[in-house]
Amino acid sequence: MAEKNYYDILGVKKDASDADIKKRYRKLVRQFHPDVSDDPDADNKIAEINNAYETIRDKDKRAEYDAMLDNPFASQGGAGGFGGQSAGGQSGFRWEDMKDQFGDGEAFGGGGFRFDDIFSAFGRGARGSAGAQSSGTSGGFDQFGGGFGAQDSKGQDQHAEISVDLASVYSGDDYSIKLNVPVRKPNGSVDYENKTLKIKIPKGITDGKQIRLAGQGAAGHGGGKNGDLFLKVKITHSDNIRLEGADVYQTLNIAPWEAALGDKVNVTTPTGTLGVSIPKNSKSGSNLRLKGKGIPAKHTGDLYLTLNIVNPEVNTDEAKQAYEQLKQAFADTSIHR
Known part of the structure; x- marks a missing residue:
């Protein structure tokens, strides 16, 4: 060859x-x-x-x-x-x-x-x-710069994915990851070894962004520098949350009387526990916007609480009677279907 x-x-x-x-x-x-x-x-x-x-x-x-x-x-x-x-x-x-x-x-x-x-x-x-x-x-x-010589060529860049909890994105956090990385032997062949790296998760990083670790990629050839390691961030979160860039949408379940009469409730969010006022006559699917409570990126996002009215189950005679009374109280209400 x-x-x-x-x-x-x-x-x-x-x-x-x-x-x-x-x-x-x-x-x-x-x-x-x-x-x-x-x-x-x-x-x-x-x-x-x-x-x-x-x-x-x-x-x-x-x-x-x-x-x-x-x-x-x-x-x-x-x-x-x-x-x-x-x-x-x-x-x-x-x-x-x-x-x-x-x-x-x-x-x-x-x-x-x-x-x-x-x-x-x-x-x-x-x-x-x-x-x-x-x-x-x-x-x-x-x-x-050795343009006609590949003896001292830089090692290949490596790419991987790291899962990061949403709470860590709000505060910034330290993570440790284990990688099986290629290492070039003196004879030019490539072997693999396990390596543990400590990584600082930047505060405010958004889903899909990459963290670059210089020199942590594949080994260079000859006297060439090592390649870089690029970690694609995958933000993990609970099922009642979705992300759109730096904006966070969280479903908030409320009772029918809280929606109708209005109330103040405590909500556990990625940024901590917040006291939230539910407006009177709130409808299911409407959003409460909490400005600046989204991911603290370069342009801080907002937190949107999407209201979801949850009707209590009727599993006792008392509950059934309460619904009957409610039905009678609103007998003249017209609902568009």
């Missing part, structure tokens, strides 16, 4: 979509992961697969890599300086080859810039080649 380009390594066409590349990568990881594969070379293969994927999954790196594949001076093996071999290796291009193609170092037409100037700007160092120097770096392209 070492002589193949990154598309060959992953087994996809050069014009493959991001979705197809990701699908193929996952399949190869499952196939060659050292924990499940019987292949004696599984460690090297999984490192090679990860190296290829880290380049062509990134839009900018992929564009650079494609340009390199199309470059007539690129490595004949197609791997070039993208982690497989340095641009100045035996299959790379040489300064002398550039001069043979374009002259003795002068610019096109005899004026303007010189190729010497170009490679000086790239930090070429020794005149002999534009590739790796004795220090082991990727040579002239180091000045551009």
Whole structure:
């Protein structure tokens, strides 16, 4: 696989979509992961697969890599300086080859810039080649952040979901989570280990928002930084509550006489126990708005108490008689059906 380009390594066409590349990568990881594969070379293969994927999954790196594949001076093996071999290796291009193609170092037409100037700007160092120097770096392209080298690529970002109680969102809280995270071994293979992370839940975060934990994603390749971990927040709450952004809607059950006569009741809400006045002649389904009592986000939401009139069950003679009296008292009431 070492002589193949990154598309060959992953087994996809050069014009493959991001979705197809990701699908193929996952399949190869499952196939060659050292924990499940019987292949004696599984460690090297999984490192090679990860190296290829880290380049062509990134839009900018992929564009650079494609340009390199199309470059007539690129490595004949197609791997070039993208982690497989340095641009100045035996299959790379040489300064002398550039001069043979374009002259003795002068610019096109005899004026303007010189190729010497170009490679000086790239930090070429020794005149002999534009590739790796004795220090082991990727040579002239180091000045551009290793653009042609995937040896030091950043690890993949990881995504997970965390369930957070609504009360914690109102106050902010500390959570501990356990994750099975990928860790890259010195030989380039990937192993998994359990990790416990302590997380501060930001006060006022809303459902579906993400918490970013820098450096807690997959391990980087070579000297590259670790990826980040993104936790999608799923707010949990009781069945009588629903959320709309920072607004909270809570169903409040009341008795018929409380709705008819009005009353003051104590209600347990996510923000604490509140005394609420029920207006006279309240109807089932109407909302009582408590301004600023919703989720304390950047723009604080409101708490809406949706009234639900609950009729007591008639399971005694006294209760039946009370309903009969009520019926007689409101005999002239006309109800639109």
